[in-house]
Amino acid sequence: MPVNLTPNAIAMINGGDVNLKPLVQVLDIKQMGSAQERFRLLVSDSVLTQHAMLGTQLNDRVKTGLVKKGSVIQLIDYICSQVQKRKIIVVLNLETIIPDCEIIGNPKMVSDAPAQKALPNTDSMQSSMVDYNNPSSQSHGSNMHSIRPALSSQNHGGNMQSFRPTSSTQNQGSKMRSFQPALGAQNYGNDVQSFRPTVQPPYQPPPSYRNHGAVMKNEAPARIIPINALNPYQGRWAIKARITAKGDLRRYNNARGDGKVFSFDLLDSDGGEIRVTCFNAVVDRFYDVVEVGKVYLISKGSLKPAQKNFNHLKNDWEIFLEATSTVDPCPEEDGSIPQQQFSFKPISEIEIAENNSIFDVIGVVISVNPSVPILRKNGMETQRRILNLKDGSGWTVELTLWGDFCNKEGQKLQEMVDSGFFPILAVKAGKVSDFNGKSLGTISSTQLLINPDIPEAHAAKDWFDRGGRDVASMSISKDIAQGGPKNEVRKTVSQVKLEGLGRSDKPDWATVRASVSFIKTDTFCYTACPLMIGDRQCNKKVTRSGNSRWQCDRCNQEFDDCDYRYLLQVQIQDHTGLTWATAFQESGEEILGYPAKELYLLKYESNDDTRFADIIRSRLFYQYIFKLKIKEEMYGDERRVKITIFKADKVSYSSESRYMLDLISKVRTY
Incomplete structure (x- = not known):
């Protein structure tokens, strides 16, 4: 059975027609040699050929053989784009009509197609002129209505003047008006005027847009x-x-x-x-x-x-x-677009996942640790908080929250868990880390959804309420947190000394539950430079100048007011022993509960020693979770281990009880 490709399809597509949905034939297929796999086609309407590019979503059509050399296809969605002064058809959607077919016609490239030299008879000319708005249109006598020539136009009269395929074209006697051939024209009479070689049908915008009159092509x-x-x-x-x-x-x-x-x-x-x-x-x-x-x-x-x-x-x-x-x-909500798209995987699969891969997980939050400050390599400080997720696979995993996640979702989750409520957390785009055990961490594009209204969340809650909370589970994460060596390892005060922490090239980090037993008050804070150096404060110690202003030797400037920063020397102790540690501004304020400036003015300017002493005594023997940085430093000719309190959080007894119960369960498991 003969195959009829859509007449004049290539010319019409080049002219801007995106609604034709033509039948064309694939003459050649080439894979483009770029980082992304793409396929370039050579398509034909039996007379002309044109290069086309497949959208990547259609690559499988070529790989599975649905589209190959000789295939007759129908272009469903497509556009014609200008690329390096050449027009290329970009195919967005297609259907295969005939998988295998002999080459139809003798097509030539658009730029190489010569004008036709043969003169077709009147009947063949009329049969090749198709009215695409009215397929049943016919030629009656000397009148031709809605004629659109497929290839060429001939003049068999005296004059031809600018023939164009308008809504209605008539031939009256020896004159034809508004004639514009699609590809080429020959003069077989006396005159040919206003020769135009290409079809330019008017641009028709999609019906969803209101018509405000004539629209230029680039403005549509x-x-x-x-x-x-x-x-x-x-x-x-x-x-x-x-x-x-x-x-x-x-x-x-x-x-x-x-x-x-x-x-x-x-x-x-x-x-x-x-x-x-x-x-x-x-x-x-x-x-x-x-x-x-x-x-x-x-x-x-x-x-x-x-x-x-x-x-x-x-x-x-x-x-x-x-x-x-x-x-x-968009002024109105579009219900066809989902709020989020997840690809959840069980926690157990994280153990075999590659480092830095991206995971979507959902589980029950069973514990949340306090937020702690972390110093980045660039000298900037950020926050980190660790929580534990559990799901029906029988595994738990540590999720490390960074930056704003600690104070937004992290704080909310800690308050919920501390109150005895175990929320469901959906993690979109968590990053897998394999440093000291597998864990997940947040990145800039991560999303945390607390108790989302999705089927997976309801299923996880139902599993947990029906006994999942009592199911023994193993953690795929070690007790060492991500973000720094040993900076979440629980130790006692005696272990810090006996294990020789801080004596390596890099500082050691440890978490200790202890109380403050003594605070030195003679030099509990210092006067600091308030000037900014870039995006950081100077904070160097300043002294009074001769005119009662403050002077910074580092900045070589004077100013009326200074800042006040803590430099606390405290003794901390637990049931195994005691040690000295230094607390700077943030951790010092967490321990004493007052700004450094307020206590400085109380002690040195108000001379209210009684009030000052009462405040100091009231802060003793409270239990804290101390985050300690331990590093050996030189003092003169002697090497000493210096312990710095990086963070001091009051003990949450509910969280601490869960931590101890988890330790007991691990001991029983092993």
Whole structure:
């Protein structure tokens, strides 16, 4: 049975027709040699050929043999884009009509197609002129209505003047008006005027947009397409999606100078996800505009390969917004777009997962540790909090919260657990770490959902309430926390001394439950420089100058007021022994409960020694969970071990009881 490809399809697609849905034949397939696997096709309408690029979501059609050389396919969704001064058809969706077929016709490339030299008869000419708006249109006598020539046009009269395929075209006598051939034209009469070699049908915007009169091609609204159909060969596009995550605003410095950047993740109704990144001036436009959970219409961005080291989404591309980009909130909620998309895996699979891989898990929070400060390699301080998750796989895992997660979701979770309530926590995009045992940690794109209204959360709660809380489980994480060697290992005071902690090249970290038994009050704080050096305070000790102002030798400046910072020397003890430790500003204020300036003025300016002494005595023999940094340092010619209190949290007896019960269960297991 003969196969009829869509006449004039290539010319019409090049002219801007995106609603034709033509039948074309695949003449050749090549795999592109780039970092991303893509396939380039050569398609034909039996007369002309054109290069086409498959969207990556259609790669399986080639790999499974549904699309191959000779296949007749129907283009469902497509656009024609200008790439390096050449037009390429970008295929977003297609259907295979005939898998195997002989080559139809003798097609030539668009740029190589010569004008036709043969003169077809009148009947064949009329049969090749198809009215795509009215397939049943016919030619009656000397009148031809709604004629659209497939290949060429001939003049068999006296004059031909600018023939164009308008809604109605008539031939009256020897004159034809409004004639525009699709590809080429020959003059077989007296005159040919206004020769135009290509079809340019008017652009018809999608029906969802209101018609406000004539619209120029570059001003017409872009079509909304699925995220999975995005590719860098599209000139104009728009996507409608929900923001599922928004990263923090970060600043950077490189050879080009200072800059700032932030990103957010999108999810559409088809389940497609992609990351959007903004730099510098674009950050100022959109950072306060985008909100997690809301739906936006986004267009006029550029696509670049995703940086897989930092981007965990299953998309090979990433959108970069520019000065001309638009991010418009949708006025109405779109229920077809889910709030979030999870790919939950049981905790037991984390044990065999590769380091730095991304996991979605859901489980019951069974314990939460207090937040502690951590000093980064760049000298900046951040917060860290560790909690434990348990699920029906029979395993538990440590989840390390960093930065703002500690004070937002982390604090809420600790309050819930301390009150005897065990919440369900869904973790989107947790990062696997294998340092001293497998664990999960938060990254900038991580999301924590407490008691989410999803089936997996209801199932986890039902399992826990029906006896899951009493089921013995093993931890895939060691007792050493992520983020620093030994900085979460529980020790007693005597163990700190007997094990020789702090005598290696790097400092040791230990957690000790102890009380403060003595506080030195002669030099409990010092006057400090308040000036900022970059984004950090100087904090060097300052002295009075001759004019009663404060002077900093480091900054070489004078100022009227200074800062007051703790430098406490305290003795801590537990049931095994006692030792001396130093507490600086934050930990000193946690121990004494007053700002350093208030106690300084009370002791040295108000001369209220009684009140000062009462405050000091009231802070003795309270139990704390001390986070200790232990490091050997040189004092003159002598090496001494210095213990610094990095964090002092009052003991939460409910959390401490659960910790001890967990230790007992582990001893019984082994």
